[in-house]
Every structure is written in structure tokens, then in C-alpha cells.
Amino acid sequence: MNKIYLYVIALLLVTSSCGEFLEETSQNLSYVHSTQDLDELLIGNGYLQKNTNGDPYRFLWLDLMDDDVVHFLSKAPQDNKNVMFHVLKEFYKWTPYPFDDDQPNYYQGPLTWHKLYECIGMVNVILGEVERFKEEKDYSRIKGEALFLRSFYYFYLVNLWGHPYNPGTASIDLGVPIKLTDYIEDKGFSRNSVEECYRQIVKDAKDAIVCLEGVVQQSTRRANQNAARALLAKTYLYMNEYQLALDECNAILEKPGGSVLIDLNTMTAAAYNTQRRKQTTSECIFTNSYGPILVQSTMETAAASSSLLNCYDADNDLRFNTGKDSHFFKYYLGSYFAQMKAGTSEVHSVSLILPEVYLNKAEALAMLDRTTEAIETLQELRGKRMTNVGTIDLSGENLVNFIREERRRELCYTGQRWFDLRRYAVHPKYPKKTRIEHPYYIWTGSSAILEKTYVLEEYPSDGGWLLPFPKDALTSNDGVLKDNIRPER
Template sequence: MKRIYIIISMLSFMFASCSGFLEEYSQDTAYVRGYEDLDELLLGSVYMPTNAPEHMGYTYGTDGWYYPYIHLMTDEVQENIRSSSSGALWDARERYFGYYTWQQQVGIDALGTSIRKESSDWNRIYKHINIANMILASIDEQSTPKEEDELEVMRIKGEAYFLRGAYYFILVNLYGKPYTKTGAKNDLGVPIKNTEYIEDKVYGRNTVEEVYAQVLADLGEAEKCLEKTVHKSIYRADITATYLLLSRVHLYMQNWEMAESYAKKVLSKQDDLRDLNMMEGIPFFLDTTLPEVIFTMGMGGIRYTISGLPKDLGISDELYALYKDNDLRKSYFVKYNESGGYVEYVKGGAIADFSRTSLSANFLFRTAEAYLNLAEATAYQGKEDDARKALNDLRVKRLSVEQYANSEESGADLIKLIREERERELCLEGHRWFDLRRYMVCEKQPYTKTIRKSYTTFEYVSWTNVPVQTVVYQLEENDAAYTLPIPKEVLEYNTGMKNNERGVRPVVETINY
């Protein structure tokens, strides 16, 4: 007998967190009383939950953060090994060691003696997709006696399509190679499952091209459904969020004209930016009053991990060096801690403010990205005046007005500046890992780099964490480890599913203290 192996088909989950209106169901149908029930299901089980922010080490394998390791794998953060009387309570370097140092088995611990669960994000995201499938299968059957009912049904339908497209986009960028027009036809992405019922089959992987086609199809349906609906809040997707995601998807696919077009559509709807020259009375940059927020879902709280504590992580020297002295983000996004001797991430407020669950650290849409998408897409097309204008429209709100001057770069220097501006502006919002991947295969000015990560062991002596030994790992240019392996649990259950091959990651340097 064939077994149903891929975790996206687990019926028990599909209804476990639902309200009483889903208590009666068969394998492929669910009893609902109206579209309001489907809206409740959408909000509670398809959107990423907004949980209390916690240290990412603490949330390993729980329903807290989604794919937090994308922050650890980039060049944005580095470990802090300074001596101190106190250290991090939850060591993210240890709990995400295999991701942090790009190991062949990402679930492996620092000692190489055990393998942690690797499929948490795969499971949760496919579960969201499954419930979106259920909603899309039922939504057109709901009664709409009034025009406002029809609009509500269209909104629910549009949000479900948006979320399904967004989730496939996340998955293919975690587990598939970066999109190229020549390679996408054969490169393996992730399985596509759009049926609401359980299928008795072992799943294989669709190609990167097929997954991107699904993403565009879903977002196209979302666009049609949401263009006439009312935006409920920043916690619900709307037409502006759809435009921004379409701009990002086309940017990744190197469809420059479409990326430009959708970025302009975003800015025609919402072009607000917070002027850092006028921050008086505003304690920190990221909050629900930020006028440039378009959409957010999922957990915040990264500030509690990028803390600079020993056995923890802080802003990398490389990222900090990108901010010039006239850049106000050097105070409001990152800040040098004089007493501690390290760089803090301050964009989101206090380290351990557990009440700040309002904005996501992985899934936050801001108008700043639209300006950057527009600048990049037009620069690649040779529309340098348009690119400089989009870039300067952002920079004038980020640099000290007393020292501000418009960018005049052109050619390769302009593209380099746009990419650096993206790194500065969107730091630790979940973009950098995906940007590094797509720059590698960019037809216009391809770029790749070597990244080094250190892992230090400490001895606790006289109430102080003292570093004992540091080992260094290196991610090479164009490294296969820019693509995650398929979770081992998924491979075990889906016999024959092909993995993403990546080599053993050796220590390249050892430092003893």
C-alpha cells in the first residue's frame, strides 16, 4: 500500500485548530455556516500567527518564529565573544548551529552528536497552504445576498490566494535554487499541492519554473479579487501588498519591466516614508504607527536575539561599516554600544520588550522596498535617471538633512549603491539571504561573496563567560549551501524525493585563547 507521506496532507492538523463549525467533516469537505466562518479560519490558520516575541534559540521547533535561520546565515550578524558576567539565556548559535554554519545536515548540533528536527517550517507552511486550499474550494459556494457580501467573499478569496502564493514563494526560495530563465525548467523546487482533499501518493518536487508559475497565478488571482475590496488592517493582505509581492517576485525572476510596473503601482497607492530627520518623540523606528507599513504577519522580537550578549549575536562589523556618519540609520537602525563595545540592532526597540508583537521580523512589507525595487529594476534597464530618483526619494528621508546630497552614480557604481542601500534599509527584515542568492545569478552585474562565521565555546569562571576556543566556517562564492537541503523527515517519508546536494562544511580556522 502507498502511504500518504508528505506532511502537507495531515488531516488531523487541518482541523485541529479550527472552531466548532468544522467539527463535522469528511475527507474532502467541511461544514461551514457562511463566509464568516471561512474568514475566521483564514485569519486563525492561514496567516502566520503573531506570537509573543522570544529569543530565536528558545523557539527552536516550536510554533514561534518562522525560518529564523535566514538571519543567521547572512553577513548581517556575527557572534559576540566578549567576556561578561552574563550571557545569552538561549544560545541561538547552538540551537541553529547547522544553519548558522551552513552544515550539510542543518539539524546537526555543534558537537556533531545529534540531529534536531528540520521540518518545522516545511510542516507549518504546507499546513497553511492546505487550509488555504480548503477555503478556496469552499468560498464560491457561500451565499452572497448583498453586494457587501460579494465583496467580503472576494476579499477572503483574494487573501487566500495571496497567502498561498506567498508561501510557495518562501518555500521555493528556501529549498529551490535561485530562479534563472535557463535553469528554472530543470532545477527542482518544492511540491505543489492545491487540492483540499487527501491524496494517497508519495510526493515529488516540482521544478522552480513550475513553482514560480504557481506563485504568479495565485498572485494574479489575488490581484483581481482585492482590487475593489477595502483594506481591513496592516495584519491583512490587500491590493497594495499584492502589488509589492508581485514586484518582488518579478525582481527575483529578472523580469525588470514587470518589477518596475508593480513597484510603481505600490507607490501610487502608498508612498509614505518616515523621515528620520523628524524622529523627535518617536522612541524607535519599527512600530504600528510607521506610515510605510503595508502588511505584516508573524513574530517580531529579533532584537532580543541580536543583543550583543556573549554566546549570542550582534550586528556584523561589515554591515555597520556600510552606514556613513551622515546616515541617521546609524542611530535608529543600528547603534554602537560604547560601554559594551559591540553594535546593537535598535530598529525595533528594547531588547526584552515582550509586549512588542506588532511587526514581523521575517514578513514585513514596507514602502521602502518598493522604492528599492523600482531603483533596481530601472537601473538594470538603463533608466538611470529613474533609478537615481527612486533611490534619492528614499535616501533623503534617511540621511542627515544638513549633509544630504543626491546620488549621482551611474553604471556599475549605481547598481552597487542600490544593493548596498537595500542592505542598509532592509537589514534583519528577512531580505538579505534571498538577495544574496539572486545576486549570484543576476544577468546584470552578477555578484557573489565569501561569508565567514565563528562559533566559540565558553567556560563559566567566577560568574563570567570566558572564551576558550573559536572555530571558523566559510561559505564560498556560488556555494551550493545557498540552497537548504530538503528536511530529513520529509525525505524519509517521501521515498525517492531528490535532495539538494551540499558538501561537508569543514572548519577553516581554529583560535585558542
């Protein structure tokens, strides 16, 4: 985020993505005459848009940092620059600076940080201007979508660059800079506390819920009230506010709209993967994510780790099947890979989905010692995933750990595991710290051999649990933006 805020830059960018109502000379808001104009600004520069030179805003690297992946090398890559894992491998290794500044517009580039703040900048502009149109019918919808997006983007920013929410230290732990105004400020921006970041996320999400009451969207790429509730429920869960999280989950499940769990018992793996994690699936509440898949199976890529696969009941769980393709995994040369439809696949790493609502509800209930209800909620989801769900006779910490494993089974490769591992490490009642090993292989000409095993030690002793800031963000903020320091490995 530059000290000269991205206000003007964002306005200039809309000329290429929002239609002809803003010509290339537009450097102010003089052409905004209605909520329709603000809606075009929202679509063009409030929501994330696909980049023509790659797609650096999908956070594909997010699924490379956790314990669900292992390096897989079946043969020598023919062209490393086109192999997804190769260009993202520095994230897999948790290197001190994994971004490639020479490729800012591609997956490995540092533009995620800048793009999110650019979108926040446009959202701030819209929120400032929309008050001129209170009498127009779309006023509440546009305001609600803008508030949701600001909340959504700050949720990702603080969970990537800030510390996990620890009730005992959130007021002093560093989060990310918060910018809410729509005017230029000639100063450097420092980091707000984690507590301040979460308070803002909660406020914006709650206000969005009010504004989006009754709004029906034509696409899950546009936020509605349930999207705001799903985000708020997740945020409350991270803050250990379990009753509040439960209330939001219940509100969604009482009025789910078009959101329905898919029953894997009645759908083949092939059929499921024509719609899984796509914006048209009934399990998707909101998605800001689309683009290429991360996990290939024929070259240099990331396969499922044994610790992930060992979580499944291979006899009854339709998500995983030993030695063959399943609803969640593709089998190749003895390894398993995320099963996603090729071609125009959509990777839900920046999304809110219905299965997570069930999991959030079950976890909240378990933490409130409402054991029977927690198990019933969990089994409702598992009944759509397994041929035989069996019985769950657990309570207390054992039940919470089972729910955590179910989250891992259900939400693998959706950008959730990394966030979960961070919050488990600071959980006030049932803390669980994780140490991760990532073996890295090289191709010798005929086979892959182990070059080095990279190790991420437990949080907070290892700085690798937080991303470093892009170098130009540190420079442009006059040195007041304190960096996250990662160790050499």
C-alpha cells in the same frame, strides 16, 4: 509535506483556533455554511499563528546565515537553552542539518517547512470551497487573501529550499513541490522546477490583485491589494522582469493607502524604535511576523558585521552612528546590534515593507537604463534616512551596485540579505558572487576566544546556499523528494 496531504490535519487544528463553529468532531467541511466560516479558517490556519511553545515560523535563523552578522560573546551564557543565538548557531555555521528534530516546536526546529505547507493545505481547501459562495459580499476578499497567502508561502519556500531564479537554468533547477488541490493524494511529492514555482507565485499574486481590488483591511496582518502588488513586484525583480516589477511598484506608490515613509530627521531613535518594523508602522504593508527579537546585546548573540557597518556614511546617515545608539543600531561594548523595541517587538522577517518598494523600483529603473529616475527614486528614500543625501553620479553597473548597497543598509535584519545574495550570484547582467566567513567563539571562563571560522563558498559550488529538507519530510515522501546536500565544515 507528507504524502497524505495535510488536509485533515489542518481541519482538525482549526478547532483550537477558529472559535466554536467547528467542534472537535469536525473532520470535514460540513460546518462551513458561509464566507464567515471560511474567514475564520483563513485567520486560524491560513495565516501563520504564534506557537505557544516558541515561535518556529518567524525564520529568525534567516538573518544568521548572511554576511551582515558576526558572533558576539560578552560573557558566559547563564542558560544556553534560553539564549537565542545558542539554539540557532547551527544555521550560522551552515551545518549539513541545522534543524534540531528534538525541539520541533521551537525556533531551531524543522517545523517551518511543515507549517508553510500546512497553511498552503488550508488555503487550498478555502480556495476549493469559496466557489460555493460567489454571491456573498466577502467572496472576492477571501479568495484574494487565500491566493496571496499561497503565493507568499511558495515565495519563501522556493527561496529557502530551492535554487535562486536563473533565467538560463530555471526550467531544470530544483525548486519545491507544488500542491494546488484540496484533496488527499496518496503519493510522495517530488520537487517542481524553479521556473514552475515562480510561474505559480506570479499567477496567484496576479489573481489576488484582481480579487483584492478596493479591499480595506483593519490590520497589516491581513493582505490587501498593495500587499499582493508588493509581492508580485519582488517576484518579478527576482525573475529579471524589470518593466513588470516597475509597473507594480508604481501602482503601489500611486495609491499607497496608509503607507508612508518615516522621516528619521524628524523622529528620535527612541521614538522610531517604538514603532519600527511593527504592524502599526506606516512603512509596513503586510506582516506575518511577530514574536521575540533575535539580536540581544548582553550575552551570546549576533552583532553587526564590519562589512555591513562600513556601508554607511557615519556622518550623514541616521541609521548608523559611530560609537553610539542610532535609529537602526544599539551600541554595546564596541559592537552594534539590531535596534528593535524589546518586549512585544515584531521582527519583520516575514513581511512586505514600503522602503523595499522604493528599492525595487530604483533597481528596476537602473536595469532599464532609466538612470535619472532610478537616482530620484533612491534619493526620495535616502532623504528620509540621512541629514544630507549628497549627489549620486553613477550609471550602469556602478549604479546597480550602489542600489544593492542601499538595500543592504535599509533592509538589514529583515530576512532580505540572504535572498539578495543568492539572486545576485545568478544575475544575468551584473553577477556578483559572495564568499562569507563566520567566526565562532567559545567562552573560556574569563574571555571569548576564536574556536573556528566557518566559511560559505560562492554559489553554486557550496551547497550551503540551500536548506536541507527536514528528515521526516524525506521519509514521508517515499524517497522521491530529492534533498539538498550541504558539505561538512
